[in-house]
Amino acid sequence: MAEKLQSLRGMVDLLPASIALWQHVEATARDHFRRARIAEIRTPLLEVTELFARGIGEATDVVGKEMYTFLDRGERSCTLRPEGTASVVRAAIQHGLLSQGPQRLWYGGPMFRYERPQAGRQRQFHQIGVELLGFADARSDVEAIAIAWDLLAALGVGGLALELNTLGAPEDRTRYRTELVAWLEAHRQQLDPDSQARIQTNPLRVLDSKHPGTQELLAGAPELADALSGESHERFSQVRHGLEALGIPFTLNPRLVRGLDYYSHTAFEITSDQLGAQATVCGGGRYDGLVQQLGGPATPAIGWALGMERLVLLLQQSEAQPWMAAAAPQVYLVNRGERAEAVALQLCRELRRTGIAVELDASGSAFGKQLRRADRQGAAWALVIGDEEAAGGVALLKDLRRAEETGDEGGAAPDRAGPGQRLDLAEIPAQLAHLLAG
């Protein structure tokens, strides 16, 4: 036998058994966005590398060491998208969407980051995200967060916490950054190596360090909040009050710093304590400078993205799993014999045409075997066609659930529901449609 091939590391197959849950999430999200008047946008998985270098920031880990980047046959540097925002903004600029007024957009699909795989973290992973382009008011921050929060609630995810912070205006951040770097340099010797390395590249991220010694030291560091302008303060308080008015609970986390350069003002994460190290289910914030940075008109914006794999992980842990319902066939077509098989194939098509989920047994094995499979698959009804029926233009209809309801003696001889009801082939589609509707 030839050597077996495997998927690439961190590239995961979604098998039929888990697809129902994914579709449930996608359908819920789609409907949620429809009602929120947010339109879907689909962008290519592959973009020019510069889009991410310029949009996300050269100094970030995502761009610096996690991208799938290669030269195509035309020697262009291409990158598999590591996130969705840059592409959406690029598309909005490229097609002049912004000159048609504010845009409310959502997207979903695979993203790629070359990281060490872990629970809730794959190299190809999936996000659903929302971008509100052309919205400056603090109310849009509140609305964006509410949309995320309500979507998760609609999906029945429990135990979530919303963490909130503000990064201030870009000027605030620049001012604070200078202050912070000076302080960090003064305490360089007491910092862990990772943090030392970040002083120049991405000093704000030092605040988020999990190193205990560094955290302790940081208690004496300058606070971003103190560097905020009055205006930024006011804005943040509007966001907080807005959330309070909606009854959405949150905690302030001054250490919450986004990894991507384009964020300013509001930053937030929705986390779960059930996910281990990768606790963030949804993260986002305001990015007023990005559109301009990518060559578009100055456009304020806010957005977020949620991680599908992490969400699915949480949903799999929950008790009620309503999405598991609909996998069974409604009708199982038992058929055997040359004439019967031809008739069954045709009947199967007609039934499917009327909207019924029909499993056609193609094994040609004994009637008993076929019925057994019908039962194991959880079919509601079985249609039995042998050559006798085929010759007479009829089929036998059996209710596979009736006997189960009446005879639950547990271990007693099966209480079979008789040979079934004899029906004309021509009447079957209508009859079944009626039965299944009732």
Add this chain to the structure above:
RNA sequence: GCGGGCGUCGCCAAGUGGUUAAGGCAGCGGCUUGUGGCGCCGCUAUUCGGGGGUUCGAGUCCCCUCGCUCGCCCCA
């Protein structure tokens, strides 16, 4: 990129250097060659992720490699 744990049939899983690699689930076949859910019987790994080594002998020990997993890092 750095550390720790793990890797036996599609899934779960016994096995801790010595004769033919348990068992359960699922699948397939039979008892029942035209009738389901229970039951019984049988079949399904010359092989223990892959490669090399130690040994008279290895799934069991060692090395390398691939993969999974947990943490660091990063982030959704």
